[in-house]
Amino acid sequence: MSVHDNEYDLLIIGGGINGAGIAADASGRGLKVLLCEQNDLASATSSNSSKLIHGGLRYLENYQFRLVREALREREILLKKAPHIMWPLSFRLPHQTHLRSPWMIRVGLFIYDHLAKRNTLPASKAIEFNSDSVLNSSITQGFEYADGWVDDARLVILNAQAAHNFGATIATRTRCIKAIRNADYWNVILEQQASKQHLNIKAKSVVNAAGPWVASLFEDVFTQPTPHTVRLVKGSHIVVPRIHSQPVAYILQNEDNRIVFVIPYEQDYSLIGTTDEEYTGDITDVKISEQEIEYLISITNHYFKKPISEADIVHTFSGVRPLLDDKSTDAQAVTRDYKLILNNEADHAPLLSVFGGKITTYRKLAENAVNKLAPFYPKMSGSWTKNTPLPGGDFSNQAYLIAQLESSYPWLPTDTLKRMARSYGTLSYQLLGNSQAIGDLGYHFGHGLYAKEVDYLVNHEWAKSSADILWRRTKLGLRFTEKQVIALGQYLTKHPACHN
Numbered sequence: 216m217s218v219h220d221n222e223y224d225l226l227i228i229g230g231g232i233n234g235a236g237i238a239a240d241a242s243g244r245g246l247k248v249l250l251c252e253q254n255d256l257a258s259a260t261s262s263n264s265s266k267l268i269h270g271g272l273r274y275l276e277n278y279q280f281r282l283v284r285e286a287l288r289e290r291e292i293l294l295k296k297a298p299h300i301m302w303p304l305s306f307r308l309p310h311q312t313h314l315r316s317p318w319m320i321r322v323g324l325f326i327y328d329h330l331a332k333r334n335t336l337p338a339s340k341a342i343e344f345n346s347d348s349v350l351n352s353s354i355t356q357g358f359e360y361a362d363g364w365v366d367d368a369r370l371v372i373l374n375a376q377a378a379h380n381f382g383a384t385i386a387t388r389t390r391c392i393k394a395i396r397n398a399d400y401w402n403v404i405l406e407q408q409a410s411k412q413h414l415n416i417k418a419k420s421v422v423n424a425a426g427p428w429v430a431s432l433f434e435d436v437f438t439q440p441t442p443h444t445v446r447l448v449k450g451s452h453i454v455v456p457r458i459h460s461q462p463v464a465y466i467l468q469n470e471d472n473r474i475v476f477v478i479p480y481e482q483d484y485s486l487i488g489t490t491d492e493e494y495t496g497d498i499t500d501v502k503i504s505e506q507e508i509e510y511l512i513s514i515t516n517h518y519f520k521k522p523i524s525e526a527d528i529v530h531t532f533s534g535v536r537p538l539l540d541d542k543s544t545d546a547q548a549v550t551r552d553y554k555l556i557l558n559n560e561a562d563h564a565p566l567l568s569v570f571g572g573k574i575t576t577y578r579k580l581a582e583n584a585v586n587k588l589a590p591f592y593p594k595m596s597g598s599w600t601k602n603t604p605l606p607g608g609d610f611s612n613q614a615y616l617i618a619q620l621e622s623s624y625p626w627l628p629t630d631t632l633k634r635m636a637r638s639y640g641t642l643s644y645q646l647l648g649n650s651q652a653i654g655d656l657g658y659h660f661g662h663g664l665y666a667k668e669v670d671y672l673v674n675h676e677w678a679k680s681s682a683d684i685l686w687r688r689t690k691l692g693l694r695f696t697e698k699q700v701i702a703l704g705q706y707l708t709k710h711p712a713c714h715n
Contacts, residue, residue: 283327284330393436448492
């Protein structure tokens with residue numbers, strides 16, 4: 216177990232984007248932080264998003280102006296904080312005359328352009344599609360606007376690294392099974408998942424950032440009723456060989472008023488999603504349904520010249536979003552806003568719970584969460600995350616960084632070098648170190664993944680399994696054969712750091 220001390224200023228339960236963001240913010244202000252996650256970091260909702268940093272154009276239809284404004288402001292901040300794992304992306308919205316009217320879309324895009332200050336992204340515009348378009352010939356007009364793409368799981372990892380750099384303890388595969396409140400602190404029992412070893416710790420405050428488990432934690436761990444309810448909404452995606460070669464995303468309107476994104480993904484693929492449906496099943500076993508597959512294929516084929524079928528699908532993923540229950544009648548209308556509920560009744564040790572939220576606003580959510588706890592820590596410093604890059608993000612643009620890496624490691628294959636630049640940023644130098652030739656990187660598992668990178672991910676990014684590496688630290692799972700996956704798993708089984 217990686218927990219060595221037994222007294223902390225702050226215990227955070229949940230290793231998704233909100234938990235990792237709060238851990239980074241709080242540890243950077245001088246608090247002694249412990250984050251526990253029952254599985255791997257970003258193993259649930261936070262690795263199963265549509266990979267977008269966006270204001271949420273469609274949220275304007277539900278008059279969620281405050282949320283969209285905050286998200287648009289955060290979009291600008293995040294694009295500067297982590298240029299290795301996120302970058303601007305153009306979106307094309309084909310217009311269908313029988314759906315949303317042109318004036319409604321124009322008004323929505325005007326508001327989207329002006330609701331918050333834009334520094335890095337261009338304004339929206341009307342566009343025309345000619346005979347060379349990748350869309351069906353009946354679609355001739357549309358609109359274009361800009362948002363951002365993000366590697367969602369790596370965003371979580373980098374926040375955990377930032378927290379660790381400030382002294383936080385990151386305990387993965389460690390479940391919180393009981394928390395008892397006293398006047399000045401919490402007595403907490405943690406369980407290491409592999410060994411079932413128990414550890415007792417004390418924490419002055421606890422943050423419940425358990426995502427889909429946020430409400431059930433009250434009954435199971437805190438033995439008290441939840442102060443708020445969440446709506447569990449499943450969102451599913453499919454990945455297919457790329458439908459077109461354009462470096463732009465498409466946002467497709469459906470007749471049920473839902474929208475589906477078709478996004479360029481990992482050079483050779485298109486990511487299509489998401490769905491929105493109520494979920495009542497097992498949170499640990501969320502899978503795409505046949506109906507969702509048919510839905511995503513149908514809307515895609517309605518718009519694009521190049522048809523797809525279920526046989527084209529190379530990967531699917533589904534996540535459950537714990538949305539703030541606002542009593543909306545259908546899943547797609549449920550707010551993506553968040554609520555922070557602080558409980559310190561009878562002057563007992565405080566409990567802060569995070570309900571709802573979206574990946575784009577995680578930094579502001581984390582800042583607000585730690586601000587709520589500030590009265591309990593009079594020596595804590597002020598907020599700091601707005602203008603500080605995430606680990607590896609201290610460079611101006613990817614082209615410059617790639618050129619520098621090519622100069623330092625001219626023998627490294629171009630595809631591998633570019634992947635490292637957009638995964639690790641300037642931390643690529645720490646990973647590659649003094650390597651002088653490809654042989655210095657050790658065993659090649661396939662597709663540019665060498666033992667040296669695997670060792671780095673185990674020693675510095677809490678990776679322990681092949682799934683951790685192939686789907687959350689990288690997206691090489693799209694390319695690996697079953698034989699290559701087995702070889703990687705065997706290497707990790709023998710790795711001493713995987714047994715700590």
